[in-house]
Amino acid sequence: VRESELLKHIYGRSADLRGEFPRVVVGPGDDCAVVDAAGPLLLKVDQLVEGRHFRADMPLDRIAHKAVARAVSDIAAMGGRPLAALAGATLPHDYPHADALFDAMAGAARRLHAPLVGGDITALGDGQPGPLALSISVIGTPHAARGPVLRSTAQIGDGVYVTGEVGGSFDAATGLGHHCTFEPRVEAAAALCDLLGPRLHAMIDVSDGVGIDAGRIAAASGRRLVLDASTFPLRVGVPGLDWRRACGDGEDYELLFTAAGEVPAMIAGVRVTRIGVVEAGAGCVARVEGREVDIGSRGWDH
Amino acid sequence: VRESELLKHIYGRSADLRGEFPRVVVGPGDDCAVVDAAGPLLLKVDQLVEGRHFRADMPLDRIAHKAVARAVSDIAAMGGRPLAALAGATLPHDYPHADALFDAMAGAARRLHAPLVGGDITALGDGQPGPLALSISVIGTPHAARGPVLRSTAQIGDGVYVTGEVGGSFDAATGLGHHCTFEPRVEAAAALCDLLGPRLHAMIDVSDGVGIDAGRIAAASGRRLVLDASTFPLRVGVPGLDWRRACGDGEDYELLFTAAGEVPAMIAGVRVTRIGVVEAGAGCVARVEGREVDIGSRGWDH
Numbered sequence: 077v078r079e080s081e082l083l084k085h086i087y088g089r090s091a092d093l094r095g096e097f098p099r100v101v102v103g104p105g106d107d108c109a110v111v112d113a114a115g116p117l118l119l120k121v122d123q124l125v126e127g128r129h130f131r132a133d134m135p136l137d138r139i140a141h142k143a144v145a146r147a148v149s150d151i152a153a154m155g156g157r158p159l160a161a162l163a164g165a166t167l168p169h170d171y172p173h174a175d176a177l178f179d180a181m182a183g184a185a186r187r188l189h190a191p192l193v194g195g196d197i198t199a200l201g202d203g204q205p206g207p208l209a210l211s212i213s214v215i216g217t218p219h220a221a222r223g224p225v226l227r228s229t230a231q232i233g234d235g236v237y238v239t240g241e242v243g244g245s246f247d248a249a250t251g252l253g254h255h256c257t258f259e260p261r262v263e264a265a266a267a268l269c270d271l272l273g274p275r276l277h278a279m280i281d282v283s284d285g286v287g288i289d290a291g292r293i294a295a296a297s298g299r300r301l302v303l304d305a306s307t308f309p310l311r312v313g314v315p316g317l318d319w320r321r322a323c324g325d326g327e328d329y330e331l332l333f334t335a336a337g338e339v340p341a342m343i344a345g346v347r348v349t350r351i352g353v354v355e356a357g358a359g360c361v362a363r364v365e366g367r368e369v370d371i372g373s374r375g376w377d378h
Numbered sequence: 379v380r381e382s383e384l385l386k387h388i389y390g391r392s393a394d395l396r397g398e399f400p401r402v403v404v405g406p407g408d409d410c411a412v413v414d415a416a417g418p419l420l421l422k423v424d425q426l427v428e429g430r431h432f433r434a435d436m437p438l439d440r441i442a443h444k445a446v447a448r449a450v451s452d453i454a455a456m457g458g459r460p461l462a463a464l465a466g467a468t469l470p471h472d473y474p475h476a477d478a479l480f481d482a483m484a485g486a487a488r489r490l491h492a493p494l495v496g497g498d499i500t501a502l503g504d505g506q507p508g509p510l511a512l513s514i515s516v517i518g519t520p521h522a523a524r525g526p527v528l529r530s531t532a533q534i535g536d537g538v539y540v541t542g543e544v545g546g547s548f549d550a551a552t553g554l555g556h557h558c559t560f561e562p563r564v565e566a567a568a569a570l571c572d573l574l575g576p577r578l579h580a581m582i583d584v585s586d587g588v589g590i591d592a593g594r595i596a597a598a599s600g601r602r603l604v605l606d607a608s609t610f611p612l613r614v615g616v617p618g619l620d621w622r623r624a625c626g627d628g629e630d631y632e633l634l635f636t637a638a639g640e641v642p643a644m645i646a647g648v649r650v651t652r653i654g655v656v657e658a659g660a661g662c663v664a665r666v667e668g669r670e671v672d673i674g675s676r677g678w679d680h
Contacts, residue, residue: 101418101526102526102528105529105598106456106526106528106529106530106598107422107452107453107455107456107529107581107582107583108420108421108422108452108453108455108456108458108518108526109420109421109422110418110419110420110421110456110520110526111418111419111421112417112418112419113415113416113417113418113419114415114416114417115414115415115416116403116412116413116414116415117412117413117414117415117419117517118410118411118412119410119411119412119413119462119464119495119496119515119517120409120410120411120464120496121464121465121466121496121497121498121513121515122466122498123466123468123498123499123500123513125468125500125502127502127503127506128500128502128503128506129500150409150410151409151410153409153410154408154409154410154412156410160421162421162422162423162515163423164423164424164425164466164513164515166425166427166468166509166511193421194421194422194423195423196423196424196425196513197425198425198427198430198431198511200427200429200430200509201429201430204429204430204509205507205508206507206508206509206511207468207502207506207508209468209500209508209511211423211425211466211498211513213421213423213464213466213513213515215419215421215517216410218412224403224404224408224410224412226404226408227407227408227409228408279409280409281409296407296408
């Protein structure tokens with residue numbers, strides 16, 4: 077892999093970015109990209125590392141999609157919309173698919189409204205082993221009226237809700253599944269901000285599992301989240317999936333939020349399920365057949 | 379390395395960021411950071427990979443400084459100032475210095491006025507070899523009056539200038555040297571924008587060598603850069619350093635710019651040397667004892 081040739085390929089492919097994304101003033105190719113912004117911005121970096129977040133045999137378009145979509149999901153979890161993305165890549169020595177991988181990342185980034193405006197490529201040397209590793213930084217804008225929706229602002233009496241379905245996102249037989257095909261909940265998050273406004277109190281995306289991520293809202297807010305395990309919207313078509321597994325599987329990339337007052341059962345075409353309530357106290361538990369089970373640390377630490 | 383414990387350590391250390399950097403609205407710990415911005419922003423990602431950009435025995439504070447300073451140098455090369463940074467890190471299995479490395483990166487980022495507002499850590503698994511790899515994204519603001527200084531706007535008749543000294547940035551005996559101690563030319567770049575305004579036509583930072591980087595301005599601007607090799611400000615104290623080596627050594631992280639009219643010999647305490655002129659045509663050559671040598675591809679492709 078000649079990094080300079082790869083970069084030339086990338087610059088050429090990006091020449092028309094400005095037409096589609098008017099806030100991209102200067103795309104890839106200069107010392108920095110220039111994007112136009114006004115007011116507060118959201119910033120997020122997420123990595124995707126072979127052997128850790130994907131198997132080496134995962135199709136390139138899935139790797140690319142997952143890499144960008146993970147960071148965009150965090151922008152959605154603040155109630156925001158993506159504006160632009162940067163990609164860093166460390167490539168194994170003589171990696172044969174660099175052009176195709178970067179094309180796939182650029183395509184995924186456009187589809188997800190986070191155009192790639194810059195990147196840095198490092199090819200490992202001969203005899204220097206190492207995994208394919210991608211680092212995606214996304215900047216976004218919060219909802220203009222609601223502002224950024226934090227984890228730390230859950231209120232006593234709030235309902236706890238989750239979009240879509242949870243659990244079974246990774247198919248062990250194929251290495252594929254929801255974890256590499258999900259669409260970040262940007263539209264649903266924007267619609268929640270539109271509809272609920274200041275009643276939307278706290279939000280997170282479910283990356284490490286309903287248990288650990290609900291526990292994060294509880295810890296950041298200084299409240300206790302009490303979930304009803306029987307209400308979890310389990311992913312349809314996953315054999316043997318129960319609430320315990322759904323709690324800890326992770327990589328659902330759904331919105332988990334707390335809100336006061338009425339919340340609709342569908343938002344922007346996505347199902348919304350009430351799964352619990354915010355109380356005074358600390359930690360996160362699931363109520364199951366009259367018992368309370370601590371689930372605040374039940375998840376996969378990605 | 380438990381990533382969750384490392385992150386807890388990082389969040390704790392960042393709790394006071396907002397006092398020092400009022401534009402950091404939300405620091406590390408939520409789905410995204412929130413920074414306040416208005417108008418255009420500069421975006422840059424740079425990676426630092428063990429074995430490629432530094433030796434494994436380089437002190438942690440030098441690794442950390444170089445990682446952040448490289449990206450900040452690109453912000454300076456647009457005439458801008460840094461606003462905030464994100465760090466991604468892939469750590470070898472059981473890497474023992476994670477806390478110290480992240481403390482050093484946070485310290486370097488503060489000193490360079492690019493506070494770390496988010497990060498992502500991936501620890502490689504047992505039996506999964508790979509280098510320590512850092513990915514730093516920096517966002518910045520362009521000079522309010524001059525706007526972003528691009529590579530593509532050199533004009534015929536401009537002088538070509540470089541700040542500081544060039545060549546010999548890497549000491550092969552120790553692996554250390556200027557390449558890991560340099561201060562990004564943020565103040566000098568801002569002063570050039572203040573002083574020259576629209577007469578400052580094009581700028582780049584010298585990362586891959588005077589030859590290749592001057593060639594980049596030439597290519598982006600559709601002009602020819604003609605440099606006088608006898609004027610290169612060679613780094614003092616580097617045995618055997620001549621113009622040819624200085625041309626290709628790279629990692630000087632100095633400003634190389636083109637400007638019309640008078641340019642002072644010192645700016646913000648930094649020496650400025652006129653090393654050439656912009657002509658019609660294409661490519662980049664050095665004039666040496668009456669001959670012309672093509673230097674547009676003479677550099678290290680990092």
